[in-house]
Amino acid sequence: MLRYIYAEDLHNYPLLRDTMFRDRALQFQERLGWEVSVDEQGFETDQYDDVDLNPLYVIWERADGRHGGSMRFLPTTGRTMVNEHFLHVTDGTEIRSGLIWECTRFCLAPDADANVAGALMLAGGELMDRFALRHFVGVFDARMIRIYSRIGAKPTVLGTIGEGRDAISVGLWEFSAEAKELVAKRAGLNLGLSDHWFRQSFDLYQPRLAAIA
Amino acid sequence: MLWGFAVLMKTSLEAILERLEKSSALEEMQSVAESIRDHYGVSHLVYHWVSSNGEQYGCGTYSMEWVERYLEKEYLRVDPVIAGCYNKFHPVDWKQLDWSSKGARQFQKEAIEYGVGNQGYSIPIRGPNGQYALFTLSDDTSDADWAEFTEKNRRDLILLAHAMNEKALELEPGREGPPITSLSPREVEAITCLALGQSRAQAAQRLSISEHTLRVYIESARHKLGALNTTHAVARAMQRGIIVV
Numbered sequence: 054m055l056r057y058i059y060a061e062d063l064h065n066y067p068l069l070r071d072t073m074f075r076d077r078a079l080q081f082q083e084r085l086g087w088e089v090s091v092d093e094q095g096f097e098t099d100q101y102d103d104v105d106l107n108p109l110y111v112i113w114e115r116a117d118g119r120h121g122g123s124m125r126f127l128p129t130t131g132r133t134m135v136n137e138h139f140l141h142v143t144d145g146t147e148i149r150s151g152l153i154w155e156c157t158r159f160c161l162a163p164d165a166d167a168n169v170a171g172a173l174m175l176a177g178g179e180l181m182d183r184f185a186l187r188h189f190v191g192v193f194d195a196r197m198i199r200i201y202s203r204i205g206a207k208p209t210v211l212g213t214i215g216e217g218r219d220a221i222s223v224g225l226w227e228f229s230a231e232a233k234e235l236v237a238k239r240a241g242l243n244l245g246l247s248d249h250w251f252r253q254s255f256d257l258y259q260p261r262l263a264a265i266a
Numbered sequence: 267m268l269w270g271f272a273v274l275m276k277t278s279l280e281a282i283l284e285r286l287e288k289s290s291a292l293e294e295m296q297s298v299a300e301s302i303r304d305h306y307g308v309s310h311l312v313y314h315w316v317s318s319n320g321e322q323y324g325c326g327t328y329s330m331e332w333v334e335r336y337l338e339k340e341y342l343r344v345d346p347v348i349a350g351c352y353n354k355f356h357p358v359d360w361k362q363l364d365w366s367s368k369g370a371r372q373f374q375k376e377a378i379e380y381g382v383g384n385q386g387y388s389i390p391i392r393g394p395n396g397q398y399a400l401f402t403l404s405d406d407t408s409d410a411d412w413a414e415f416t417e418k419n420r421r422d423l424i425l426l427a428h429a430m431n432e433k434a435l436e437l438e439p440g441r442e443g444p445p446i447t448s449l450s451p452r453e454v455e456a457i458t459c460l461a462l463g464q465s466r467a468q469a470a471q472r473l474s475i476s477e478h479t480l481r482v483y484i485e486s487a488r489h490k491l492g493a494l495n496t497t498h499a500v501a502r503a504m505q506r507g508i509i510v511v
Contacts, residue, residue: 059354105396107353128355130428130489131392146450148482150489151391151428152421154355184356185421188482209478225478257350257364 055176055247056112057254060104069112072120074098076162084163085194086218101127101134101157111176113169115162122169124159126180126189135190135223142212142223148190154180156191156226171204171240177226178233179251188225195220205235277301279422279494283429287492287502292437295430296325302426303327306419308405309383313430315391315399317438326402332380344369351390351400357424359416360386361409378406385412387420389427393435401427422494429492449508453487456480458509461500 056069063070074096081087081097091097101108106127113121127133129148133155136147156177161169177189191208193201201207208224215221228236237244282305286298295313303311312326328336335341342348346363365374378384386404393399403423405412416423449457452473459469466484470477484496491506493499503509 061353107355109355128392130431131355131394144450144452146452146483146486148486150485151424152485152489153482180356185424187485190482209476211479211482225482227478227481255356256362257346 054114055172055250055254056110056114057176057180057251058110058112060102060107060110063110066114068118069114069120071096072162073110073112073123073160076120076123077158077160079163080160081158085196087194087221101125101132106132111173111180113165113172120162121165122161122173124173124177125157127155127157129153129155129190133190134192139192139212139214139223142214150187152185152187154186154189156189157193159191159193159197168240168242170200171236172242174201174204174206174236175233175240175242175247177206178228178236179247181228182230182233183251188227191224191226193222193224195222198222198224205232205239277305279305279426280498283426283492283494283498286429286433289433289437292323292325292434295433295437298430299325300327303403306403306415308403308415309381310402310404312402312404313399313427313434314402315397315431315434318393318395318397323434329381332377332382335376335380341373344373346370346373347386347388347400347402351388353398354390355392357387357389357420359412360388360404381406383407385409387412387416387423389424391427391431393431397431397435399427399431399434401430425494428489432490432492449487449490449503450483453483453490454503454509456483457487457500457503458511460484460496461504461509461511 058066078091078095078097081089082091089097089099109126110123111126112123115121129136129150134157135143135155140147159173180186181189195213198207198210206226208226210222210224213220213222234244237247282298282301285301286295289295289298299311299313310327312324312328314322314324314326316322346365347360350358350363365371383404383406385407386402388400388402391399391401455473456469459472464472466477466480470480473480484499488496488499491499491502493502504511
């Protein structure tokens with residue numbers, strides 16, 4: 054299932070949190086060879102995971118409660134990785150707007166099901182649709198572009214730094230309502246279920262079944 | 267006749283943003299808040315912000331009695347809107363919040379008695395250096411009507427919320443440094459092309475960037491100019507002499 058969790062609430066999901074940060078270490082340090090920091094517990098985190106910045110994670114939770122894939126969002130009106138580290142890619146333009154969020158650390162578990170990437174993209178479409186956003190600006194490994202294309206969410210690349218193994222790109226995503234349906238279809242999910250997952254995360258008031266019974 | 271027509275018309279969002287733009291003191295934001303409330307015909311609008319050094323400011327249309335009551339009873343501790351929005355960044359319909367505790371229910375009952383309304387929509391805003399603000403509309407109406415209203419207006423409300431915040435940042439006492447609204451060379455180029463009447467495709471070609479990239483530069487420039495849409499952004503850039511065509 055898809056979960057939308059702010060950093061300050063991650064402690065409520067210890068298994069999901071720990072497996073996410075470990076999978077991030079596997080993906081970004083071991084598989085992609087990025088220069089990221091991994092602590093003694095094997096967790097990959099950076100300054101943008103800080104609870105003061107309180108990023109929003111979208112996480113695919115597997116049936117056993119473990120991490121299957123995830124990505125991290127921050128509003129571009131506050132601190133972002135793109136504005137602080139990739140200004141040269143945007144010709145010095147600080148991208149700031151209430152209608153643009155930054156998406157970073159798109160990560161898949163090593164043995165993730167084929168539809169997880171698509172499910173995460175669907176979640177991106179939900180965020181954009183419900184919070185009236187126009188774009189996501191993202192930082193991703195250039196080799197991921199192939200995967201994004203396959204799931205129907207190919208970003209426009211603003212620029213790439215480094216080559217081969219070291220290539221990191223900054224790109225943009227846009228979603229229309231139609232694209233959301235297409236992405237859902239390719240991920241083998243229906244929009245009703247996606248709606249249910251979204252509400253489960255964002256509706257803090259949920260009448261309990263027990264109260265009715 | 268024409269004059270009569272003009273005064274009957276609601277103030278347009280463009281005109282409201284124009285007034286906001288010209289504001290040179292925090293007090294003037296109060297009348298902007300009232301105009302936004304009247305434009306949408308809702309019960310209240312409140313804009314509240316916490317600066318990077320923890321100082322709080324606000325303007326809005328709640329009655330003095332309610333504001334005093336809120337402060338006196340320290341409702342900040344009980345208010346589900348504060349708990350549900352603080353340090354977050356997605357817009358929240360009050361119905362999504364947890365009003366189930368006894369304290370929250372009592373608070374809600376009183377808020378309705380004091381005319382806040384039974385519905386609300388709050389937009390949290392994150393600014394630079396840990397600055398934080400909350401922009402809220404409230405009204406007394408049915409769930410269905412409120413859902414329709416927020417669905418229809420949420421994007422404009424987000425734009426207004428951020429425009430208020432940009433102004434508040436500009437007016438922040440003791441603020442130093444260059445104006446927040448300065449555009450990057452790329453943004454100036456993008457807006458200039460549009461001002462010259464070029465289509466997005468032509469502008470993108472001229473700047474040797476994708477149309478998608480161009481749209482982001484335009485969106486970012488629109489935000490910095492506190493404009494409602496692209497046309498408005500072009501007009502503002504010309505007014506301010508940021509672009510010359």
